[in-house]
Amino acid sequence: MPVDLVSLTNVVISGVLTGLVYGLMALGLSVIFGVARVVNFAHGEIMTLAMYAAVILFSVYELNPFLAVLPIAATFFALGYGLQRLIVNPFVTRPDHAQFILLLAIAIILTNAQLMLFGPDARSVRLDSLLESIELGPLLIDRGKLYAALVAVGTAAALFAFFRFTRGGTAIRACADNWLGAKVVGLNVHQLYAVAFGLGTVCVAVAGCMMILLIDLTPAIGPGYTLLAFVIVIVGGLGSMNGALLGGILIGVSEALAGLFIVPSAKSMFSFALLILVLLVRPRGLFGGDR
């Protein structure tokens, strides 16, 4: 198939922009794993929950997802905090597989509760103001994708700043680096785990509010995005925050290119192949440090 440079560039730009939103979603998973050591098998399902919240706020209160993102983020922080505090925390001392199965059960409950509440029909939010593309010479940039990517980058930057420059962020990093040491110096480890879980949930909720502008929502897409988030963080390095964003861009671009060169429905096959390859060759991820 002949592909000219302009359309190739357009596809790559679109892949990078979508990839940044993927990256924010995966960043949430990475924070939850990196600090609280919880393998969140319900990640995609939590994202679809945030997407439904955005749909409802839009259809009932006509609240634009760019504004709805604020109350949704606050609610989801509380949700993640509570989930860790009340349900996941007792599993810290149990075998790994018990925790996976717990989160799998939560994922199954979330997917099917959403199916029962909202039905199997596809929902989406389309803003008229985003329909026109931005023209940059011969290039066309989708306005919705651009703004979504900007919000994703802003959220990620805020999170990085929090971890770097605030006392709370430093304390959370201390917990992640050395659980016992953090306890010894008097940090409330369980509280900080819950805060980290809450922050991870905020990331995925913000990503969800942006995704609703880009894709159609059904309850069935949750598990696929859980897997996608895992693919991204493993490619980027589980627990590495930069890795999650870079991995998101990598997967976003490769999906976009796969859609251009091979059958679009086979595009996630490429991601899984990449996952298997990375697991075998560099199990700590492309950008993950040695632990």
Added chain:
Amino acid sequence: MNRRASFLLALLAVTLISLPAFANNYFLSLATFFLLFAYTGQAWNIMMGFAGQLSLGHALYLGVGAYTAGALYFHYGLSPWIGVWLAIVACIALGAFMGALAFRCDISGVYFTLLTIAFAEFARIGFDHFAWVGGSAGLFLKVAQQNHIDWLNLRGPPAMYYYVVLILAALAFAASAWLLRQRPGFYWQAIRENEEAARSLGIDSFRWKIFAVITSAAMTAVAGVFLAFYYNNLFPEQIFSINRSVEMILGPVIGGLGTLFGPLVGAALMIVATEGATELVDALGWNIPGVKQLIYGVILFAVIVYLPHGVWPSIARKLKLER
């Protein structure tokens, strides 16, 4: 197993063998699914319950097994009795390949689990684009005549399928019971409890983990062949779906990981709970999709939070069935 437990097991066997004499077709299909879940649960339990390797991608072996025998029957009229061996060989090869890759590269814990999911998803999308077996449009076997039994092609009335899966479940139970008391069973449990300690005792953990994977894969392949000839249609979206893999783990996790009776009890509980709930929902006049899966999720959640060792150990204690 003490005398009391043997008596209960014998009672269960008699009930199951005589069931088609008094059960209607609907009840028989429920019983068939119960035994199928018990069988696949037993297969999965060997890998996770005995050897401690968590697979969330067992739909891979189910699907490859089903498609191998199904497609050979569809294209060449090959009897499933030959097809099942080819399906087993295919799944053993796949399991050995994945296991060797994973264990040689030291992939363990959540990484291993994700690898199993990735292989299953990879196969799902691959079969979606595999035209020879019908791709995403599905593969349809000639529907069986309901009354007369054609053993050679595994065609016949529901009772025939019921007895086939009953024999499979009984064999799987016996095989698991036997394996647990043999060398592999002890090695697997040692690896499950502490792999480093097991290795320091001279157990070749690589070899025995691979053996667990291929045993489990081969058993699951047979279930796949059964499903192909029971349903007569195969779709990659369904047979390779992660929901299938999850369904396979529910029985043993709910019943009790690593126990012999766990997969049986868990499978029975799942069928009873979901059927009861479906009846209730129908009676109340709500016809909403997702109820069954939601109940699976709630039971799984309750068991993992409140009964970490599954339902069976506490039942066994209450009924004094332990040695």
